[in-house]
Amino acid sequence: MGGERKVYTLAEVAGHNNPKDCWLVIDGKVYNVTKFLEDHPGGDDVLVSATGKDATDDFEDVGHSTSARATMDEFYVGDIDTSTIPTKVKYNPPKQPHYNQDKTPEFLIKLLQFLVPLVILGFAVGIRFYNKSS
Known part of the structure; x- marks a missing residue:
């Protein structure tokens, strides 16, 4: 050299x-x-x-x-x-929403949001038929 x-x-x-x-x-x-x-x-x-x-x-x-x-x-x-030589740019990943690893509470809430109105509707229809038959 x-x-x-x-x-x-x-x-x-x-x-x-x-x-x-x-x-x-x-x-x-x-x-x-x-x-x-x-x-x-x-x-x-x-x-x-x-x-x-x-x-x-x-x-x-x-x-x-x-x-x-x-x-x-x-x-x-x-x-x-x-x-x-171009300077290196530090990579900043985009912000993402928090990932909920435990999906159970979220799943239960959605399930209840679906089932509760069905149960209420079922009771309403059942009471109506019960009153008509009596």
Whole structure:
């Protein structure tokens, strides 16, 4: 890694996004991993799919070994211009109504709302017939 460091924009790095020319951005550094695609234990698709963006989170989530991190040095080609990487926006899920896991009270209320009028109607009809027959 000697000499002057080249600084790339994300757009420049994103142009290297296929199995014949594959560059990644990890921890602010640019790596040309084209020669490593066949040897990558996770397969070449994993690396190609991480192009065109900051792949740091993808790299860290896997939990690479110390030797894997050391291997990266041979693929280093320069640094990324961090001003060209979009800032991450925190995802805020939409507000949803409270989920009632115990649906029993809600079910009983609806059942009673249906049955009580039927019982009242039944009594009214029964009383009417009882009075007519007496």
